[in-house]
Amino acid sequence: MEKRLKNGKRVRLVTGDITRIAAGAIVNAANSALAGGGGVDGAIHRAGGPGIMAELDEIRAKIGRCPAGRAVATSAGRLPAKYVFHAVGPVYRDGQHGEPELLSGCYRTCLQMADEREVHTISFPAISTGVYGYPLSEAAGIALRTVVEYLETRPTGVDEAIFVLFDAAAYDAYAGVLGEYGSAAGTP
Ligand code: ADP
DSSP: OEEEOTTSOEEEEEESOGGGSOOSEEEEEEOTTOOOOSHHHHHHHHHHOTHHHHHHHHHHHHHOOOOTTOEEEEEOTTSSSSEEEEEEOOOOSSSOSSHHHHHHHHHHHHHHHHHHTTOOEEEEOOTTSSTTOOOHHHHHHHHHHHHHHHHHHSOOOOOEEEEEESSHHHHHHHHHHHHTTSOOBSOO
């Protein structure tokens, strides 16, 4: 599914493995320790190669942990991208502990980092919806609202945001929300 915003910017939903889809920047669902893990994180390090972790080692030595809601950038190794933005999503408790703001902060931070680096295409996984336990439909709403609002209201150089959803359940949750924005068109 693709939604074209009034200013010509695009939000696209695809099903698949985020490491296989070319973009200026690929966003990783990282953890605060920036130490690698399962899910998207594992896939990104496996496909991108050891150079990404070597850069994270240097960043970690400088800043320590990366707090939830923020992100750090590395190059992308063998991935089909120029950068990886390692975003730290919130661990979901009950939605009453600042989780929505932190999740929204991940997307906004990554879009700002894209702008700082003149990246025009950015791909996102469904941050926090794996081991961090964020309910898919809530996470989809926050992710899409944040990204659409940024693309519609900021003077951004990002032309396209791609959400790469790993399975049909995630795709359907995002498509349900994006469909409500009106003139969504196209097929998965
Ligand atoms: P978090 O710790 O932020 O919850 P996870 O990596 O556990 O991060 O999961 C985030 C989402 O990414 C989940 O919906 C999961 O199904 C999905 N996912 C896992 N591997 C990939 C992949 N290779 N590409 C895209 N999405 C993936």
